Amino acid sequence: MAAEGAKAMRVVIVGGGTAGWMTAAALARLVPAAQAEIVLVESDEIGIVGVGEATLPHIRAFNTRIGIDEADFMRATGATFKLGIEFRDWARIGDSYIHPFGVFGRDTDGVGFHHYLARAGQIERLQDFSLPVVAARGARFAPPADDPESLLSTYGYAYQFDATRYAPYLRVRAEADGAQRIEGRVVAVDRDADGGRVTAVRLADGRAVAGDLFVDCSGFRALLIGDTLREPFEDWSRWLPCDRAVAVPCASQGPLLPYTSAVAMPAGWRWRIPLQHRVGNGYVYSSAHVDDDAARDALLAAIEGPALAEPQLLRFHAGRRPRGWVDNVVAIGLAGGFLEPLESTSIYLIQIAITALVELFPDGAIDPADRDEFNRVLGIEYDRIRDFLILHYHATERDDAPFWTRMRTMEVPDTLARKMALFRARGRVETYREGVFLEPSWIAVYLGQRIVPEGYDQRADAPDAAGLARAVERLHAVTAAAARAMPDHREYIATIGAAA
Amino acid sequence: MNAPIRTIAVVGDGIGAWTAAAALAVRLPGVRVALVPHTARHRAMVDTVGATTPAALPFHVDIGWDWRDALARTGGAIRLGTQVTGRDDYVHAYGAVGQAAGARPFPAVWAAHGIRPFHHYAAGARLGLAAKAPSRDPALADAIFGLVLDPDRYARAVEGYAQHRGVMVPAAPLAEVARGDAGVAALHLADGTHLIADLYVDATGRERRLATPDDAAAWEDWSRWFPYTALTTATAPAEMLLPSLDRMTIADGAITVASHLPDRTIHLRLARAGATDAETLAPGRRQCGWSGNVVAVGEAHVVLPPMQGLPFHWLHTGIDRIVALLPGRDCAAVEVDHYNRTANDEADRLRDLLLAHLPLADDAPETLRDTVVEFARRLRWRQRDGEGFARDDWAQILFGRGIRPAHLPDGGDAEQGRRLLDDIDHRLAAAVAAAPDHRTFLEGLTR
Ligand SMILES: Cc1cc2nc3c(=O)[nH]c(=O)nc-3n(C[C@H](O)[C@H](O)[C@H](O)COP(=O)(O)OP(=O)(O)OC[C@H]3O[C@@H](n4cnc5c(N)ncnc54)[C@H](O)[C@@H]3O)c2cc1C
Numbered sequence: 031m032a033a034e035g036a037k038a039m040r041v042v043i044v045g046g047g048t049a050g051w052m053t054a055a056a057l058a059r060l061v062p063a064a065q066a067e068i069v070l071v072e073s074d075e076i077g078i079v080g081v082g083e084a085t086l087p088h089i090r091a092f093n094t095r096i097g098i099d100e101a102d103f104m105r106a107t108g109a110t111f112k113l114g115i116e117f118r119d120w121a122r123i124g125d126s127y128i129h130p131f132g133v134f135g136r137d138t139d140g141v142g143f144h145h146y147l148a149r150a151g152q153i154e155r156l157q158d159f160s161l162p163v164v165a166a167r168g169a170r171f172a173p174p175a176d177d178p179e180s181l182l183s184t185y186g187y188a189y190q191f192d193a194t195r196y197a198p199y200l201r202v203r204a205e206a207d208g209a210q211r212i213e214g215r216v217v218a219v220d221r222d223a224d225g226g227r228v229t230a231v232r233l234a235d236g237r238a239v240a241g242d243l244f245v246d247c248s249g250f251r252a253l254l255i256g257d258t259l260r261e262p263f264e265d266w267s268r269w270l271p272c273d274r275a276v277a278v279p280c281a282s283q284g285p286l287l288p289y290t291s292a293v294a295m296p297a298g299w300r301w302r303i304p305l306q307h308r309v310g311n312g313y314v315y316s317s318a319h320v321d322d323d324a325a326r327d328a329l330l331a332a333i334e335g336p337a338l339a340e341p342q343l344l345r346f347h348a349g350r351r352p353r354g355w356v357d358n359v360v361a362i363g364l365a366g367g368f369l370e371p372l373e374s375t376s377i378y379l380i381q382i383a384i385t386a387l388v389e390l391f392p393d394g395a396i397d398p399a400d401r402d403e404f405n406r407v408l409g410i411e412y413d414r415i416r417d418f419l420i421l422h423y424h425a426t427e428r429d430d431a432p433f434w435t436r437m438r439t440m441e442v443p444d445t446l447a448r449k450m451a452l453f454r455a456r457g458r459v460e461t462y463r464e465g466v467f468l469e470p471s472w473i474a475v476y477l478g479q480r481i482v483p484e485g486y487d488q489r490a491d492a493p494d495a496a497g498l499a500r501a502v503e504r505l506h507a508v509t510a511a512a513a514r515a516m517p518d519h520r521e522y523i524a525t526i527g528a529a530a
Numbered sequence: 531m532n533a534p535i536r537t538i539a540v541v542g543d544g545i546g547a548w549t550a551a552a553a554l555a556v557r558l559p560g561v562r563v564a565l566v567p568h569t570a571r572h573r574a575m576v577d578t579v580g581a582t583t584p585a586a587l588p589f590h591v592d593i594g595w596d597w598r599d600a601l602a603r604t605g606g607a608i609r610l611g612t613q614v615t616g617r618d619d620y621v622h623a624y625g626a627v628g629q630a631a632g633a634r635p636f637p638a639v640w641a642a643h644g645i646r647p648f649h650h651y652a653a654g655a656r657l658g659l660a661a662k663a664p665s666r667d668p669a670l671a672d673a674i675f676g677l678v679l680d681p682d683r684y685a686r687a688v689e690g691y692a693q694h695r696g697v698m699v700p701a702a703p704l705a706e707v708a709r710g711d712a713g714v715a716a717l718h719l720a721d722g723t724h725l726i727a728d729l730y731v732d733a734t735g736r737e738r739r740l741a742t743p744d745d746a747a748a749w750e751d752w753s754r755w756f757p758y759t760a761l762t763t764a765t766a767p768a769e770m771l772l773p774s775l776d777r778m779t780i781a782d783g784a785i786t787v788a789s790h791l792p793d794r795t796i797h798l799r800l801a802r803a804g805a806t807d808a809e810t811l812a813p814g815r816r817q818c819g820w821s822g823n824v825v826a827v828g829e830a831h832v833v834l835p836p837m838q839g840l841p842f843h844w845l846h847t848g849i850d851r852i853v854a855l856l857p858g859r860d861c862a863a864v865e866v867d868h869y870n871r872t873a874n875d876e877a878d879r880l881r882d883l884l885l886a887h888l889p890l891a892d893d894a895p896e897t898l899r900d901t902v903v904e905f906a907r908r909l910r911w912r913q914r915d916g917e918g919f920a921r922d923d924w925a926q927i928l929f930g931r932g933i934r935p936a937h938l939p940d941g942g943d944a945e946q947g948r949r950l951l952d953d954i955d956h957r958l959a960a961a962v963a964a965a966p967d968h969r970t971f972l973e974g975l976t977r
Contacts, residue, residue: 062940095633140592140854389908389910389939390908390910393937397907397937399903399904399907400908403910407912448864451864452864452865452868455532455857455858455862455864455865456858456865458865458868462915463912463913463915463916463917464912464913485532485534485858487854487856488559488560488561488856489558489559489853491560492559
């Protein structure tokens with residue numbers, strides 16, 4: 031609620047990519063008009079990154095909050111359902127596991143299912159006890175159930191969609207909710223006499239767009255937070271050395287899979303994201319370990335169907351700005367930081383930043399405490415995702431390429447080293463209250479990366495061996511049957527009227 | 531593979547020791563537990579006042595002892611929370627308060643439109659102010675409660691229960707602790723025999739009998755924030771209408787707490803240091819609750835003042851944590867460090883909750899400052915690592931202390947907001963009127 035008589039804050043969003051339009055749509059919908067006037071500046075000349083097709087389940091809450099209808103959204107963006115991410119060839123060539131959006135088996139008496147499986151000497155079968163994994167492998171999908179007793183409530187889902195269509199889709203809503211779009215290229219930035227806050231951005235045609243609060247959604251350019259305010263960039267490439275990607279869409283072959291794949295490559299990894307109308311592919315690599323031409327050739331050789339466009343080259347660095355909100359500039363999206371799309375976290379991070387901004391939206395002057403809180407929340411998220419990503423690279427047995435040897439032997443942050451050691455000792459997961467990725471995600475990746483616990487929770491010794499074996503087999507059968515009963519993914523999309 | 535722990539020796543003789551022994555014996559398959567008697571130098575707070583938090587209910591379920599049976603056998607009562615008077619007047623009752631209006635959390639609705647106190651919309655507070663106990667009415671479903679155990683009778687009962695569940699008791703008490711590289715090498719008993727275990731549990735309270743001098747010295751003192759360290763205890767006859775909230779008065783010079791049992795009331799007074807007949811109770815925690823093959827429970831790790839059931843809460847959650855994080859026989863550093871980190875996170879949040887009742891000190895712990903400042907600015911409350919309580923526990927205390935948000939979050943339409951508040955009020959009023967009084971409720975448990 032704005033203080034009586036306070037005038038609305040003019041918010042200028044610079045950039046109309048996914049970050050810019052998500053921000054515009056959310057602010058226009060969630061901050062009362064009396065408190066904020068929303069303007070978005072974008073340049074058709076410059077264009078958007080246009081990759082970023084795989085998401086986490088949190089996006090559903092975002093879409094719901096701004097009033098998006100699922101089937102309509104899926105039609106408009108050619109979206110498919112996503113139950114998890116497959117990792118192929120990561121710990122060893124030939125390996126494959128899925129990090130599902132859901133739990134494994136059934137915890138009993140407060141003891142995680144994987145401990146019982148470890149006791150039964152069958153922990154390598156864990157994947158078979160995740161309904162979303164089994165359904166995903168069979169190209170099946172059904173929405174989860176509400177009843178917490180049901181096996182069908184043990185998972186969530188996200189989407190895979192055409193990144194170039196999401197921003198325009200949001201734009202329509204943002205404009206309907208009162209956001210105003212200005213076409214133009216920003217060429218200069220005006221600041222206070224004392225060189226502090228930003229007062230306006232100047233466009234190529236000479237217009238000035240003034241504002242009280244600026245949201246930097248200019249992508250890797252980081253026009254305001256970087257070029258203007260010079261907030262440093264904390265570089266994480268010593269742990270995450272991939273600094274380029276080549277992306278190309280292709281025609282799809284075979285069944286429509288409800289999961290994203292991340293296939294390890296000699297100098298990085300390759301994504302495969304199935305959409306309704308095509309498959310998105312890309313090779314994320316370390317330019318120190320492979321040159322651009324070789325990377326492009328490797329990608330083109332690996333894709334399943336004819337390329338539908340020219341391969342596109344992207345450059346980046348892993349890391350973040352320690353402060354995403356400085357003075358009256360809030361960086362959201364690639365301007366604030368970048369973590370490679372291995373776990374589909376970029377759009378999630380945009381969403382977290384937007385949620386924090388809405389919750390901390392200034393009423394009147396900007397309170398420095400709001401900035402600190404914003405930066406604290408984002409900092410925790412970035413740090414925890416960083417560790418999770420490094421885990422995939424570091425916990426490997428691969429020694430077939432210099433890239434993998436480097437990743438396997440590098441020193442990792444202490445926060446990660448101790449998490450890995452803890453899991454290896456007894457299958458325990460260091461959990462936390464703030465930040466994405468809960469216990470099942472860590473378990474999936476630890477085991478998938480062949481960190482096999484040496485012990486298990488002693489309480490898993492409680493049931494008698496024969497009874498435990500029977501319960502395990504029953505759960506296995508029930509999971510398989512529940513997956514088989516689900517409709518085919520493509521058919522389900524058609525049934526709910528979500529087919530493009 | 532690192533061999534599992536098969537034998538555990540608990541040292542102590544109070545409620546903490548017997549509770550730990552019983553829980554470990556019941557919950558850890560294949561483990562034998564012995565309790566080595568050692569009369570503690572100080573009486574632990576759980577042996578003085580039996581107030582628990584709601585954590586006591588699942589704790590008893592997990593050790594296979596129905597809490598109703600425990601209460602009925604030992605003549606205890608329930609507590610829905612605490613009524614605070616003195617500097618401020620408020621109730622902190624357990625459980626969720628009010629009801630969200632769509633995406634708008636209840637504290638925001640209340641801050642914008644509420645006229646009656648915040649706790650007026652808490653089922654537990656309304657029941658408690660009427661000396662009543664919950665019925666099955668769904669309007670009261672949010673009222674959860676802890677127990678008020680009779681320390682003397684419960685001590686005997688839990689001792690009996692532990693022995694019934696197979697806890698062994700050697701014939702002679704502890705005489706000497708033999709130390710080794712890993713911590714304790716053996717316990718020498720008064721009859722010349724000795725006892726060796728894979729793991730030793732120090733339940734000797736503030737004496738910390740099993741800790742090495744170094745470990746015992748690594749102590750973080752909290753009395754600079756909580757200077758009420760002079761404790762005196764008195765007993766008075768029970769009240770006719772048995773309260774279901776304990777009463778706490780916070781004044782500058784002293785905090786008093788009344789804890790209500792069916793047959794007597796225990797009065798505690800915590801004064802700023804001074805009074806000569808008082809016992810000194812300095813809150814704080816040891817850095818390492820677990821060190822080598824020794825783990826401390828209760829006051830041997832963290833000392834909390836006898837307010838809001840915190841000493842029992844810490845005992846129960848600490849034992850749960852040993853069960854949940856039990857390492858192998860070698861007590862590997864990676865597992866023990868994890869235990870200590872999570873234990874200390876929790877202890878620090880309990881300290882914060884306790885200090886939240888007092889004005890925020892300039893040098894207040896950072897985690898507390900963050901929580902209070904964020905709440906006072908915008909009613910933001912984020913669950914931190916180690917948090918054992920919920921948003922509405924904090925909201926009742928902070929609102930109760932008169933803290934109001936500087937930036938009022940959007941409370942929604944005034945008309946609708948007031949209607950929601952009135953609805954909740956009426957529903958609670960009707961349900962409380964029909965609910966049993968506390969004594970009737972307790973009688974119902976034995977039937
Ligand atoms: C290889 C790769 C793969 C990815 N895969 C995923 C994924 O699977 N899942 C996921 O969640 N995320 C993924 N991401 C991240 C995702 O693409 C981005 O988070 C998302 O697209 C948001 O980008 P953005 O809006 O911040 O920047 P951009 O899309 O770059 O938008 C920047 C905007 O700023 C405007 N602009 C820039 N300069 C000016 C100027 N001077 N004047 C006016 N306007 C200007 C541009 O016109 C554009 O509108 C991936 C990223 C990369 C690089």
